[in-house]
Amino acid sequence: MPSVEKLEEGLFQLVKVTSVKLPDDVLEAMKKAYEIEESELARSQLKALIKNAELAVKEKLPLCQDTGTPAFFLELGEDFPIRNLRPILERVIRKATQEIPLRPNTVDPFTGKNSGDNVGRFVPILHYEIVPGDELVVKFMPKGGGSANTSKLYMITPGLGIRGVKEVVLRTVFEAGAKPCPPIIVGVGIGGAEDFAMVLAKKALFRRLDERNPDEEIAKLEEELLSALNSLGIGPMGVGGKVTVLGVSVEWAYRHPASLPVGVCTMCWASRRGIAKFRSDGSYEIIMP
Amino acid sequence: MPSLGVMDLTKLSCLEVMDMAEYRLETPISEEDARKLRVGDIVYISGIIVTARDAAHRRVLELLNKGEKPPIDLKDLAIYHCGPVVKKVGEEWQAFGGGPTTSARMEIFEGEFIEKTGIRAVIGKGGMGDKTAEAMKRFGAFYATFPGGASVLAIKAVKRVKDVFWLDLGMPEAMWVLEVENFGPLLVAIDSCGDNLHKRISQQASERLNEVLKRI
Structure with missing residues (x-):
């Protein structure tokens, strides 16, 4: 015992x-983002964040x-x-x-x-x-307050279907802008009820960035959302750029026929x-x- | 220089296209120095910066509106949207973390805060809105960002935690007086011409959102 x-x-x-430690997959994704970004402004932000992550481990500080x-x-x-x-x-x-x-x-x-x-x-x-x-x-x-404040619960009309789900994820990240410390990670909880959709969205953030949902269709939805979100151009720290989102993880549960809850949990780069x-x-x- | 003259000069210089520049400023910061900065410039600040978040902004304004004074004269200084991690080591406070917090929360206070305290620089992250930009234009101040979450990097510039006021607000919300050396790189995101980097990016994102919504 x-x-x-x-x-x-x-x-x-x-x-x-x-x-103290930024998970390895997130650090990798940040370094990849640094390679992808072309503007000096966006790169300077990522460079500082990567350096900070390395310093935190070295000095054992938060x-x-x-x-x-x-x-x-x-x-x-x-x-x-x-x-x-x-x-x-x-x-x-x-x-x-x-x-x-x-x-x-x-x-x-x-x-x-x-x-x-x-x-x-x-x-x-x-x-x-x-x-x-x-x-x-x-x-x-x-989880920090900045990215908690931009998280959202939507109770959308079921008739809007998955297109409606995609729209509210996009709106959430657009409205969040620079506030949650992009590049962010987005957890999405579809279904359940008004409480459980948010729990699912938050739990989705435990998934590694290189792991997709085991369901092929949902994995495709994650990829589609990632690409659509990155076309917004918000960029690292909102200074403009190609990488606004490092990853999207979707979890789901059965729902009431009258409700389509969508929880969108935004997570800062310091995930x-x-x-x-x-x-x-x-x-x-x-x-x- | 008479203040009217400064205003005229400013109007002219706001129309000029200038290359991005790097500046090192020391507190107290003059109106002239604050007005020469443009969005995209990089700034390093040395001297005194004072942390102020939601609760401290509210209390400073409550005091000033009652005709009383806050515990530190903020005129020509820089305030920092930050709730640091601090701990007393022996007799001295020591900073263990100090990146910026989301500035947007202070938007409801900042215009009036700039007008009534005379601060020249606001440091934070994530951008601020029209009221702040308008006050910066009128009173000659600027907003600059430090990368959000770069907590350990930020405290490298802190030479000393000089003082603290209003600890009753709790560690994150208290006003910490920090002595800094070359704090930066800070990116100028709102200048005294009223130009606003994050607003520009957001407007562009709004157009792109409308496009992408058509194809999903």
Whole structure:
């Protein structure tokens, strides 16, 4: 059985590595974008961002000063021996805030008062799923406010079909413009309901940029959206250019016949995501997706 | 030079086509220096920059509108849309991160803020709107961007966290007084002629959106 200490150690490592290191596939995509861009202005932005990502790893400092709202997606095995993870995750977030350090980003919505330690009512945000087996998989996504603010939920008229879906994805990225720190990554959740479409859209951002949806038609939709979005010309940091979006990931669920929910989750280039797997014997590994 | 003369000269120079240039400015920044910058120019700033986000903008304006003064005179200084990561190491505050935040949130305050504080430079990311551009034209100020998320790169220019005001607003929203050396490269995105880089790109994207919507 894993000790609580061991679990906390692993979770702290997960939070730390995720906050500091830009995933390899994203760094690769940024370097490719640098090759693709022709304007000196766009290239200068990408050059600074790539250099920043490398410096963060070298100096073990947060990749971005907006260290995000801590959110965990937990896949809890039925036979994993520890059930109550909230107090453990709160301790881990408090320690990470102090030691890495992270910026305290958790404020009371009415008074604006900052809790000072990234812990507050329902924060860290936890999504639980009970799955078969005896392992615990923890997915961590500290998402910044800039790209959170440009995310959107649309409840479109089902008669508009997939064309309607494409249109709202395009409108979201157009309206976002330079605000979410492009080049961005776009997660799209189609179907479900008004809450679940957004969860799907956010979870889609855990997918690597070089992985397409296993469904061939949806994979094609992802490719089509990527190319359409990049024709907008917003470019790195909105200075104009060919690369506005690094990748599009679509997830889906069945829907009500009267509703076609579309969640569009915009993610900044500093796309921090990490996954850790804990086994019931107490061992763990950090998997950077 | 009398201010009317400056205005006349400015009107003329706004029509001139100039090559992009690189400037090194020190705070306090003069109106003349602020007015010579054009969209596309690169600037490095040395001296004092003061962080101000949503809550600090609101509080500064509330004070000034009541006839009171903010804790630091912002005239001719640069404000920075930034909520840094800071930690006390011994007796001193140290910055561990300090890239810019999304400037658009401050659009509701910035025109009045420029008018009433006399700041010359606004540093941020993601662009600002017409009200800010109009105030920059009237009062002689500019908006420049640092690449968003370039947190570690930004603090390389911070020599010292000189002071902090309004910590009751929380770390991100407090006003941090930073002593910087060659902070940049900053890209001029709104100039005192009212030219606005992000607005231009957005208008172009709007046309392209309409085209692409026809073929999907």
